[in-house]
Amino acid sequence: MKTIPIPDPPVPALEVRSVSKNYGAVRALDGITLSIPRGELFGLLGPNGAGKSTLINIITGLVRRTSGDVKVFGYDVERDYRATRSLLGAVPQELIYDHFFTVRQTLKIQSGYYGLTGNAAWVEELLERLELKEHENKTIRELSGGMKRRLLVAKAMVHRPAILILDEPTAGVDVALRRSLWNLVRQVHAQGTTVVLTTHYLDEAEELCERVGIINHGVFVALDRKETLMQQIHNRRVTMELGARVERLPEDLASLGATLSEDGRRITLLVDRSDGSLQSLVAALGRESLPLVDFQVAGAGLEDVFLELTAEPSRGAGSRGPAGVAR
Amino acid sequence: MSLSGAASLLPIPFRTLFYREVHRFFIVINQTLLAPVISAVLYLFIFGFSLGNRFGSFHGFSYLHFLVPGLVMMGLVNNSFQNPSSSLMISKFEGNIVDILMAPIGHVEIILGYMLGGMFRGLLVGTSILLVSSFFAPPPFSHPVYLITVALLSAALFSLLGIVAGIWAEKFDDLAMFPTFIITPLTYLGGVFYSISILPPFWRKVSLLNPLLYMINSLRFGFLGVCDVNPWWSLASLAVLDAALFGVCYAMLKSGYRLRR
Numbered sequence: 001m002k003t004i005p006i007p008d009p010p011v012p013a014l015e016v017r018s019v020s021k022n023y024g025a026v027r028a029l030d031g032i033t034l035s036i037p038r039g040e041l042f043g044l045l046g047p048n049g050a051g052k053s054t055l056i057n058i059i060t061g062l063v064r065r066t067s068g069d070v071k072v073f074g075y076d077v078e079r080d081y082r083a084t085r086s087l088l089g090a091v092p093q094e095l096i097y098d099h100f101f102t103v104r105q106t107l108k109i110q111s112g113y114y115g116l117t118g119n120a121a122w123v124e125e126l127l128e129r130l131e132l133k134e135h136e137n138k139t140i141r142e143l144s145g146g147m148k149r150r151l152l153v154a155k156a157m158v159h160r161p162a163i164l165i166l167d168e169p170t171a172g173v174d175v176a177l178r179r180s181l182w183n184l185v186r187q188v189h190a191q192g193t194t195v196v197l198t199t200h201y202l203d204e205a206e207e208l209c210e211r212v213g214i215i216n217h218g219v220f221v222a223l224d225r226k227e228t229l230m231q232q233i234h235n236r237r238v239t240m241e242l243g244a245r246v247e248r249l250p251e252d253l254a255s256l257g258a259t260l261s262e263d264g265r266r267i268t269l270l271v272d273r274s275d276g277s278l279q280s281l282v283a284a285l286g287r288e289s290l291p292l293v294d295f296q297v298a299g300a301g302l303e304d305v306f307l308e309l310t311a312e313p314s315r316g317a318g319s320r321g322p323a324g325v326a327r
Numbered sequence: 328m329s330l331s332g333a334a335s336l337l338p339i340p341f342r343t344l345f346y347r348e349v350h351r352f353f354i355v356i357n358q359t360l361l362a363p364v365i366s367a368v369l370y371l372f373i374f375g376f377s378l379g380n381r382f383g384s385f386h387g388f389s390y391l392h393f394l395v396p397g398l399v400m401m402g403l404v405n406n407s408f409q410n411p412s413s414s415l416m417i418s419k420f421e422g423n424i425v426d427i428l429m430a431p432i433g434h435v436e437i438i439l440g441y442m443l444g445g446m447f448r449g450l451l452v453g454t455s456i457l458l459v460s461s462f463f464a465p466p467p468f469s470h471p472v473y474l475i476t477v478a479l480l481s482a483a484l485f486s487l488l489g490i491v492a493g494i495w496a497e498k499f500d501d502l503a504m505f506p507t508f509i510i511t512p513l514t515y516l517g518g519v520f521y522s523i524s525i526l527p528p529f530w531r532k533v534s535l536l537n538p539l540l541y542m543i544n545s546l547r548f549g550f551l552g553v554c555d556v557n558p559w560w561s562l563a564s565l566a567v568l569d570a571a572l573f574g575v576c577y578a579m580l581k582s583g584y585r586l587r588r
Contacts, residue, residue, distance in 0.1 A: 023588070060429050063588045085431040096422035100351050112343025113430035155426070 013194040019068030030218040043209030089161030114159035241294035252284035341436040348444025386553040391464035397519030407449030407485035411441040415493025445486030474549025487572035
């Protein structure tokens with residue numbers, strides 16, 4: 001394969017500028033702008049039909065943008081398509097495969113498409129790492145769903161791409177495989193590969209990604225580091241475990257919206273840390289003599305951020321959303 | 328330089344696509360190679376042996392000799408068309424067309440990969456029909472260079488048509504229109520089984536509008552040295568059609584027609 005020269009920083013790994021895509025009268029993407037520095041593990045989130053796959057397909061060349069620019073290490077994805085496709089590896093969302101061939105033949109053919117013939121050692125390593133070695137002579141029809149998913153990952157990595165795009169890589173796989181794919185993503189990322197991950201599993205994004213973009217109705221409703229986004233959700237869930245049963249919720253706590261469990265041994269409430277509720281809670285606890293044995297405060301997760309941002313009307317999200325919202 | 332040495336000079340993505348296309352049809356060889364050869368042999372028996380005596384001779388050649396070039400061309404064009412068209416259609420249907428579309432392969436490499444894969448299958452089927460037919464009516468090979476040129480250009484033309492059809496078709500039913508409504512009627516009416524000299528003047532003129540007539544007669548000229556049309560004009564027209572269809576394929580791939588949304 002002809003080596004594609006990668007320009008020095010500050011040229012980002014991926015740059016999407018004001019990209020729109022219309023499918024007839026439907027506007028799938030509406031002026032998306034995104035810059036992913038090299039070496040980042042970026043999470044692209046959004047509900048079904050939000051525009052995630054359209055954006056990924058524009059980057060990989062499967063879909064033509066209506067307007068805007070998309071560059072991979074400074075190369076335009078349409079004008080310099082050979083360079084950008086050599087630098088990209090993509091795991092598609094659907095389990096697509098060529099049923100005529102075995103696992104090994106599939107990887108040989110995929111290597112050839114990228115101009116590679118002397119990568120047998122790397123193919124061998126991929127087969128081992130993705131636990132496909134013992135299935136290498138099976139046709140794709142003979143593989144389980146999980147194996148097919150792993151083969152798709154191997155295909156995407158066969159040319160050692162500088163950017164690996166994983167579109168819902170763990171959809172429909174069991175917990176063990178999910179963990180092993182996470183480990184693989186971490187390893188690949190640790191070796192310097194830029195990773196773009198789309199997923200419906202928000203714990204996956206929370207676990208793996210450094211920065212997250214949440215897309216809804218074709219626009220980014222959030223684009224920031226995941227910790228920053230989670231900080232912007234003000235609610236905290238407070239759980240108090242009681243050593244003895246209480247018959248009635250104290251008035252002070254009831255006025256804060258607390259609820260008592262049926263067994264009378266647990267009090268829970270949501271506290272908005274921005275409006276002084278937390279202080280009122282501490283004061284109320286000081287006045288009451290509750291038999292407290294445990295006290296937990298749970299911060300917001302990415303799921304809370306996602307739900308808050310995608311539940312509201314998309315066009316108004318930017319004006320009412322947290323700081324860091326990108327349009 | 329050895330053949331493998333020469334092949335190594337070709338771009339790897341093109342060689343890979345060609346390998347895939349050839350390997351794919353060898354996996355289903357009963358369907359792709361044996362079936363058309365058996366069909367041709369049946370035609371040879373039915374028309375050549377059973378009904379052949381009624382047709383008389385053609386420029387001094389027996390009807391069996393007359394029939395063989397037509398059968399070879401029929402197998403050649405059908406299979407040259409089917410290889411890329413079915414490969415593309417199956418790839419689109421199963422979704423693995425993205426492997427090609429996301430890879431750094433140039434448009435010309437894609438066309439050549441599919442085209443040569445189709446030509447290889449068409450020529451293999453045509454040669455197999457010729458070999459089997461030779462047991463009954465060994466042809467004289469009057470103009471071997473011309474014969475090979477016509478065979479190559481015809482295989483290329485129908486492989487390119489197969490690429491166009493494979494890209495254009497959105498379902499298998501669309502694809503079936505080509506053999507059903509275009510290739511088979513034009514082949515049967517293009518002088519595989521008869522010389523247009525036996526037709527009434529009006530139908531003879533209508534037949535001259537059929538491009539398959541020129542291809543079949545050109546191949547017949549290569550084998551027997553005689554045919555119903557001007558073989559050199561036919562050859563030139565075939566080359567022009569090849570170039571035009573290559574251009575159509577290139578334009579379709581460059582624009583992403585029905586491949587990239």
